[in-house]
Amino acid sequence: xxxxxxxxxxxxxxxxxxxxxxxxxxxxxxxxxxxxxxxxxxxxxxxxxxxxxxxxxxxxxxxxxxxxxxxxxxxxxxxxxxxxxxxxxxxxxxxxxxxxxxxxxxxxxxxxxxxxxxxxxxxxxxxxxxxxxxxxxxxxxxxxxxxxxxxxxxxxxxxxxxxxxxxxxxxxxxxxxxxxxxxxxxxxxxxxxxxxxxxxxxxxxxxxxxxxxxxxxxxxxxxxxxxxxxxxxxxxxx
Numbered sequence: 001x002x003x004x005x006x007x008x009x010x011x012x013x014x015x016x017x018x019x020x021x022x023x024x025x026x027x028x029x030x031x032x033x034x035x036x037x038x039x040x041x042x043x044x045x046x047x048x049x050x051x052x053x054x055x056x057x058x059x060x061x062x063x064x065x066x067x068x069x070x071x072x073x074x075x076x077x078x079x080x081x082x083x084x085x086x087x088x089x090x091x092x093x094x095x096x097x098x099x100x101x102x103x104x105x106x107x108x109x110x111x112x113x114x115x116x117x118x119x120x121x122x123x124x125x126x127x128x129x130x131x132x133x134x135x136x137x138x139x140x141x142x143x144x145x146x147x148x149x150x151x152x153x154x155x156x157x158x159x160x161x162x163x164x165x166x167x168x169x170x171x172x173x174x175x176x177x178x179x180x181x182x183x184x185x186x187x188x189x190x191x192x193x194x195x196x197x198x199x200x201x202x203x204x205x206x207x208x209x210x211x212x213x214x215x216x217x218x219x220x221x222x223x224x225x226x227x228x229x230x231x232x233x234x235x236x237x238x
Contacts (some may be wrong), residue, residue, distance in 0.1 A: 014040050017077035020068045030065050039081050046085025083171040
């Protein structure tokens, strides 16, 4: 079913924003053009790393720019572009899980045709992330899923997918879904972390909160200093 009301891939408007002002503009830093290029790439790929590399910058530098006190407009554009980019990737994955992908068929080194290959593991992955309470099965149970059950799930998932196309999910809902998944992932990581690593992580969080509370302007040329007199330093945010 073709949904003609939903923007086609590549047609989603690039979020408008006010570039983050730079204290010491550099041609190889986060210029306004680079900031716009980053948002455009983020919209197209849904990946912070890929978007940063697309403008010859690092993901760490992008996150530092995002934390700038005057980056409110940039952060909003970032979130909108990321939500739209992730939604586009989900649409592509959903289409492949339901309709399969076309692969060439060779015989004695010659192309004789094509076939449609469906990835049931991808389908189950999407189901577990879309409805974790219903499909968060163990590996043992996943091995017991029958072809009949998979066909039923595919039919049900197609109906839900088409319904979603008719009623697109808002950027806020997508963003909340991403944040919930990240929160669950963070909890899982913490549960498997050693006491020593957990202590170091807690110290890092406390230091980060101290920077935010004091409004440390570590990206400025003169830098900032902690209570013990040590300098934060310039980490190359641009």
